[in-house]
Amino acid sequence: MTPLIDGLQYANWSEKIFRQMREGGVNAVHVTITYHENFRETVLNIERWNRWFERFPDLIFQGRTAADVTLARETGRTAIFFGSQNPSCIEDDIGLVEVLHTLGLRFMQLTYNNQSLLASGCYEADDAGLTRMGREVVAEMNRVGLVVDMSHSGERSTLEAIEHSTRPIAITHANPAGWHSALRNKSENVLRALAESGGMLGFSVYPHHLRGGSACTLRDFCEMIARTADLMGIDQVGIGTDLCQDQPDSVVEWMRVGRWTKTIDYGEGSKDAPGFPPMPDWFADNRNFGKIADGLQATGMADADVAAVMGGNWLRFFDKSFGANKGPEGRLSEAAD
């Protein structure tokens, strides 16, 4: 049986949500544990997760390898894989890549909208690609098994990350810009390069990434997935809902503003709509993944392909991505970890 895996969520976590994950049959989730938090603050967030793992051992546990997804399915729990949406957690210190991987970090975005020390974000006017430090850090991430995520990065930085990385990268939560034009959605050029390199795209349900926003229909969303699978190959796509359930609007302000400006930046929102947008009615929480699977079937997609999109592809990607790069001369071994 293929697992159900969500490639990105950032919820205001609670027992309620953990129970909804179980009701929805979600076997694994890549959760954002940090945005602009520095290393010490990120460790505080890990400590918070440790307390949740301690309190709810029957519902969740920390995932570190692909085998943990299988363990989660077998034991009726959800495996939680940590990720960062910005490299703030490594500060200016390449040595923190390995330290954070040891603490369980499995994905790290090189940028979150703005320029970082590593690459350029999709909101900068110009994108000069991977920086000197960016090239070093990508190599280190490749070595330890920390996945490069370019969901919020600029076009040139993304293409350079795909090219420079010796292991496949991910865009955990975004949609094709050709379907819905948005700074955060990706060009066909990027999607092709990503697929050719063995990388993964997770389709986002965040309304700003959807054609029609919150009013986007399940059918339109699923048709878009089917067409993108035609372009990229059915093996290179999954789900990355970007579900931000139960978050107060103060959180979206932190995500957008961090500590980099004294004024308000509305990001994908606007002065009139500064908060989190309402989710589409067909995806309110973790109990709704079945609707997406049904929607994919309704497009005419084969059962095996639906299963691949709903989790099988992420599982294979996890399996080859999270272990140390042990092969001879720095080449990726076939069975990492």
Place this chain on the structure above:
Amino acid sequence: MTPLIDGLQYANWSEKIFRQMREGGVNAVHVTITYHENFRETVLNIERWNRWFERFPDLIFQGRTAADVTLARETGRTAIFFGSQNPSCIEDDIGLVEVLHTLGLRFMQLTYNNQSLLASGCYEADDAGLTRMGREVVAEMNRVGLVVDMSHSGERSTLEAIEHSTRPIAITHANPAGWHSALRNKSENVLRALAESGGMLGFSVYPHHLRGGSACTLRDFCEMIARTADLMGIDQVGIGTDLCQDQPDSVVEWMRVGRWTKTIDYGEGSKDAPGFPPMPDWFADNRNFGKIADGLQATGMADADVAAVMGGNWLRFFDKSFGANKGPEGRLSEAAD
């Protein structure tokens, strides 16, 4: 009497050097207190300076305003003005600009060779100019009276900083690239824009910035100053020796490598010459400023102009730069602080 001011030093400070400053009649020095150190580490460096101020009150004290230069001259001491060669000290936090200014920081480079969160360094292959955060931080530096220093920045970032800053900026330690081609030296385009905006250039004695390196003659150095004064105007230039006296080579490695790479980066050096280069024989320490003044006179420069270059220009720049931007509607008042 015009004061003697050095626009940048980064020595391995000691009582010996403080006494040499007195012997050399140095009234004020902009000292680098931090490179890649984060905020907390920068505060540790300030604590170290506080102990030196406490131990050697007859030799040095912390300078905060231009008036402190006069006080230093009148009391036979050297005023120490703090600066940072990278924005690591503000981390990702615009609020630290004001905090560090309150602690006495008066200069901050937006970059040190590499890409920062604010702008691009002169060692990056591409320079996309000021970032979104860079524009915000420059405005905040303008507001509180923290001088933008672009000594180690890329060409486009430097031009954009000059244009975006509402107050004159500085290049505290560099020379014209037309005299000696080096990534760290500045194009005529940059020097003209800097001068037109009321900014300051400090001439560097660091051998990698000199024609002929350590063998550069005093005469060649002083002729270069005279020609650059012709280009920029005599009021826009000063000295910024970049004296790194008594530093072990481990320090130049920290300056170049910081925490951004696991390999060695030789910066302006090379595998065969990885350490600090030997200083020219005419400038070994703070007792040698008289030789530069004499050398400038020997080029035919008028006494008043020599005095301006040796400190008068920096004093005027300090006077207009270190105070809060108090004028109406955010415009710079005539007598800031």
